[in-house]
Amino acid sequence: MQEQSGKGEQLWFSHAIEALFVRGLGARLTPEVKDRIVNKHGINLDRMPPAYPIRQVVEACRSILPMLYPRLSEAEGFRQLGVSFMQGYVETLVGKAMVAVLKVIGPRRTLERMQKNFRTGGNYLETRFKVLGPTTCELWINDCTGMPTFYAGMIEEGARMIGTRNLKTSLTPDTGPAWTMLVTWDV
DSSP: OOOEETTEOOOOHHHIIIIIIIIIGGGEEEEEEHHHHIIIOOOOOSSSEEEHHHHHHHHHHHHHHHHOTTTTTHHHHHHHHHHHHHHHHTTTTHHHHHHHHHHHHHHHHHHHHHHHHHHTTOOOOOOEEEEEEEEEEEESSOTTTTTHHHHHHHHHHHHTTOEEEEEEEEEOSTTTTTTTEEEEEOO
């Protein structure tokens, strides 16, 4: 497992696991998909510990992509998984509260506080935000754990949920596991 410098193990919290695998996948969580998540990757969806190592979660996600999205590339499958995550996250107590706040503050301020938003689901994500124009910004993410389009899908679906029009993301790899995302939207 990869560790963050001096900060301990990188973890996804149980409510984020629930948001993705249980609520977000919903009816697509077939017995076969659940079996793979539980038995191959050791993620107990019925009695979750407080957190799981991120690498375990990423391996489970990568493993089920062909089952869920057989006609999509891995990148597009991860994007759809990010969309599913957000759809499930808004069904959790934390997610409902977060989306209510984000509707009030709008897309720019939402992106400015993305590190806080991401940290509700895991302990390792860091972001930097840079305004490039009234409806354009750059969001740097320290570690997309090999699935940057997952985070793009989350942001795109989250923006749709708060009423942002035509939000688009464009990803550029940075050094190591970091990525930079150009984000644009309509007023």
